[in-house]
Amino acid sequence: MTDPLKTGATIGILGGGQLGRMLSVAASRLGFKTCIFEPQGDCPASHVANFHYKAEYSDTDALTNFANACDIITFEFENIPTEALDIIEAITPIHPNRDALATSQDRFLEKNFLTRIGLQTAPYATVDTAETLEQAIDQIGTPAILKTRRMGYDGKGQSRLMSPDDAPQALADMAGAPAVYEGFIDFSIEVSVIGTRGADGSVSCFDPGENVHLNGILHTTTVPAKLSPSQRTDAILLTANILNALDYVGTMGVELFVTPHGLIVNEIAPRVHNSGHWTQQGCVVDQFEQHIRAIAGWPLGDGTRHSNVTMENLIGNDVDRLAQIAKTNTAIHLYGKADAKAGRKMGHINTVTGPAA
Amino acid sequence: MTDPLKTGATIGILGGGQLGRMLSVAASRLGFKTCIFEPQGDCPASHVANFHYKAEYSDTDALTNFANACDIITFEFENIPTEALDIIEAITPIHPNRDALATSQDRFLEKNFLTRIGLQTAPYATVDTAETLEQAIDQIGTPAILKTRRMGYDGKGQSRLMSPDDAPQALADMAGAPAVYEGFIDFSIEVSVIGTRGADGSVSCFDPGENVHLNGILHTTTVPAKLSPSQRTDAILLTANILNALDYVGTMGVELFVTPHGLIVNEIAPRVHNSGHWTQQGCVVDQFEQHIRAIAGWPLGDGTRHSNVTMENLIGNDVDRLAQIAKTNTAIHLYGKADAKAGRKMGHINTVTGPAA
Numbered sequence: 001m002t003d004p005l006k007t008g009a010t011i012g013i014l015g016g017g018q019l020g021r022m023l024s025v026a027a028s029r030l031g032f033k034t035c036i037f038e039p040q041g042d043c044p045a046s047h048v049a050n051f052h053y054k055a056e057y058s059d060t061d062a063l064t065n066f067a068n069a070c071d072i073i074t075f076e077f078e079n080i081p082t083e084a085l086d087i088i089e090a091i092t093p094i095h096p097n098r099d100a101l102a103t104s105q106d107r108f109l110e111k112n113f114l115t116r117i118g119l120q121t122a123p124y125a126t127v128d129t130a131e132t133l134e135q136a137i138d139q140i141g142t143p144a145i146l147k148t149r150r151m152g153y154d155g156k157g158q159s160r161l162m163s164p165d166d167a168p169q170a171l172a173d174m175a176g177a178p179a180v181y182e183g184f185i186d187f188s189i190e191v192s193v194i195g196t197r198g199a200d201g202s203v204s205c206f207d208p209g210e211n212v213h214l215n216g217i218l219h220t221t222t223v224p225a226k227l228s229p230s231q232r233t234d235a236i237l238l239t240a241n242i243l244n245a246l247d248y249v250g251t252m253g254v255e256l257f258v259t260p261h262g263l264i265v266n267e268i269a270p271r272v273h274n275s276g277h278w279t280q281q282g283c284v285v286d287q288f289e290q291h292i293r294a295i296a297g298w299p300l301g302d303g304t305r306h307s308n309v310t311m312e313n314l315i316g317n318d319v320d321r322l323a324q325i326a327k328t329n330t331a332i333h334l335y336g337k338a339d340a341k342a343g344r345k346m347g348h349i350n351t352v353t354g355p356a357a
Numbered sequence: 358m359t360d361p362l363k364t365g366a367t368i369g370i371l372g373g374g375q376l377g378r379m380l381s382v383a384a385s386r387l388g389f390k391t392c393i394f395e396p397q398g399d400c401p402a403s404h405v406a407n408f409h410y411k412a413e414y415s416d417t418d419a420l421t422n423f424a425n426a427c428d429i430i431t432f433e434f435e436n437i438p439t440e441a442l443d444i445i446e447a448i449t450p451i452h453p454n455r456d457a458l459a460t461s462q463d464r465f466l467e468k469n470f471l472t473r474i475g476l477q478t479a480p481y482a483t484v485d486t487a488e489t490l491e492q493a494i495d496q497i498g499t500p501a502i503l504k505t506r507r508m509g510y511d512g513k514g515q516s517r518l519m520s521p522d523d524a525p526q527a528l529a530d531m532a533g534a535p536a537v538y539e540g541f542i543d544f545s546i547e548v549s550v551i552g553t554r555g556a557d558g559s560v561s562c563f564d565p566g567e568n569v570h571l572n573g574i575l576h577t578t579t580v581p582a583k584l585s586p587s588q589r590t591d592a593i594l595l596t597a598n599i600l601n602a603l604d605y606v607g608t609m610g611v612e613l614f615v616t617p618h619g620l621i622v623n624e625i626a627p628r629v630h631n632s633g634h635w636t637q638q639g640c641v642v643d644q645f646e647q648h649i650r651a652i653a654g655w656p657l658g659d660g661t662r663h664s665n666v667t668m669e670n671l672i673g674n675d676v677d678r679l680a681q682i683a684k685t686n687t688a689i690h691l692y693g694k695a696d697a698k699a700g701r702k703m704g705h706i707n708t709v710t711g712p713a714a
Contacts (some may be wrong), residue, residue, distance in 0.1 A: 004680070007676075007679070007691055007693075008693070008695060021385070024405070025382050025385070025405065028378070028382070028404055028405045028691075028693065029688075029689060029690050029691065030689060030691055031691030031692070031693050031704065032693075033404050033693065034404075046407070047385055047390050047391075047406075047407045048381070048382065048385045048405045048406070048407075049404075049405070050403070050404045050405075281641065284638065284686055284687065284688045284707075284709055285686070285688070293683070298683050299680075299683045299684045301686060302686050304686055306664060306709050306712070307663060307664070307712075319364075322364070323361070323656075326650070326655050326656045327656045329641055329642070329658060329659050329661055330641065331386075331641045331642070332386060332387060333386050334364055334385075334386065334387055334388030335388070336364075336365070336385065336388050336389075336390065338365060347388065350641075352641055352663050355663070355664075355712035
């Protein structure tokens with residue numbers, strides 16, 4: 001383990017969206033400067049960062065300059081081109097590590113990894129052709145979901161099969177991309193654990209939050225989740241297992257289905273996660289600061305929750321309710337995006353519902 | 358009252374120190390962009406702002422460009438040259454208003470104002486010469502403090518008189534600046550109220566915090582303060598009186614001495630205030646966001662405190678304790694200043710001590 005990063009150092013963030021924005025603010029609280037790499041101008045993170053490299057991920061010179069300007073580098077999304085990472089990593093360390101990123105960039109590799117370390121996932125099979133899809137349906141049955149192996153998020157790149165008759169449409173929806181066929185899970189609730197592993201191998205997890213989705217996009221996260229003490233312990237232990245197995249440094253989101261047969265891992269995200277936004281009002285050290293502390297080699301916060309919180313995403317026209325929301329005792333977090341397109345995450349609100357028990 | 362400022366609008370902040378830094382972050386949470394005017398490069402606020410005009414307050418072109426770039430303008434310190442404000446205000450509205458600023462820029466005008474609206478201050482007299490100082494000593498007695506009328510903060514521009522013998526030294530300390538002679542107050546504790554008045558005249562105050570100073574600089578603020586219910590009510594009502602009398606829009610800090618004869622106003626600050634930093638961990642809407650909401654014409658948060666907090670300033674070498682502090686469950690707020698000079702405010706920490714009763 002190297003020395004902790006000194007205040008005043010510069011942290012580079014690949015990606016200029018809302019996660020980069022909130023990471024940048026958290027970094028500033030610890031006295032760090034931030035430098036955003038993002039092709040889009042006027043991006044959410046650039047409003048609260050010290051510097052913004054507005055360049056494409058194919059721009060070798062810009063990537064080189066960016067890497068030279070930063071003491072360490074992290075990212076706010078998983079689909080960063082490998083070539084860009086190669087250029088950057090030759091100059092400046094990247095956290096979390098490339099292996100963790102590669103594993104979670106590909107749903108098939110991710111499920112193989114989870115299975116290998118003894119965790120439960122939905123039954124799955126890789127699908128490239130009509131023939132392999134037919135085999136997967138035979139093996140796993142319907143209903144099921146076909147998902148692209150890479151680049152999917154918020155319900156994008158997914159197609160639902162209620163019966164084998166839906167196979168041709170589902171395959172067409174993949175547009176030729178390699179896919180994974182996943183059996184439906186009969187779960188009572190979905191929870192997620194936001195866990196962080198420090199540079200010294202210490203692990204700290206926040207209490208699991210209970211997620212509700214609308215139209216494939218996270219709608220609310222509520223803490224505490226309706227879990228038994230043993231379910232809560234299991235959720236946190238398996239998250240620690242994942243973090244340790246990947247030799248991970250940083251914050252990760254782990255989505256879990258709660259079933260009568262135990263917890264089933266839906267997916268992992270190698271970054272701060274929408275379902276962890278409640279920590280901004282519920283904890284002294286939130287998920288963004290935990291991530292910065294980890295990658296900077298600082299001690300982690302202990303994850304203690306002082307307040308119960310419900311987080312609600314503001315999607316698209318939800319921001320029309322802002323004048324009303326502003327009259328209530330709710331913490332508003334807007335992302336500085338100009339256009340409230342349908343399905344676009346414009347912000348979130350955290351409502352403190354009482355002191356933690 | 359004009360329409361509320363729309364998200365995406367730009368808020369200008371005169372001054373690039375830590376208060377501007379935290380105002381900028383609060384503005385970003387509400388979807389605003391910020392533009393800092395500050396002569397010093399690499400200033401705390403610039404690390405988390407969208408734009409930084411690095412120019413002198415005498416630079417008419419820069420002030421004009423800055424004013425044109427902003428939808429509304431506010432400030433983080435009170436000693437802004439009048440001429441600069443004249444140039445800016447001809448183009449873009451400034452909140453809080455100029456009268457409030459002028460009143461609090463001058464200790465003598467401030468005390469006259471407080472007396473006029475029926476509040477108690479320390480006995481005071483204006484001092485320009487050895488003769489007027491002698492008269493003040495005769496009238497008010499010693500011990501007392503001689504303070505410059507303008508530009509003093511954190512114990513600067515002050516001289517203590519334990520007996521009339523100290524008069525020559527005290528006068529010399531003023532270096533010819535107009536001064537105010539203030540009698541000592543025998544107080545049990547000092548508290549401050551952070552109050553905000555909205556564009557619609559609504560007022561919201563946070564619970565009073567109890568302040569402890571070290572070497573003339575605020576050391577800790579603790580909520581709740583040790584006040585009786587009637588003292589707490591008095592403190593909040595008199596703060597509302599001040600805000601209303603000044604037709605104030607924004608957040609103000611009011612320092613009060615608690616005495617057997619009631620509350621005595623020590624001073625008012627027409628801006629967010631160091632003794633209100635605890636609100637970042639104690640309330641859903643903190644003092645910085647209250648200020649932004651007020652000047653933007655948004656509804657105010659209700660000031661509810663969900664947690665008890667002790668705020669401690671990190672002054673100069675206090676930041677050497679950072680590695681130790683980072684191991685505790687404490688919220689760290691560093692200001693991004695390069696050099697830990699003696700007496701310089703480098704950051705603060707907020708420790709949540711429990712749920713609010």
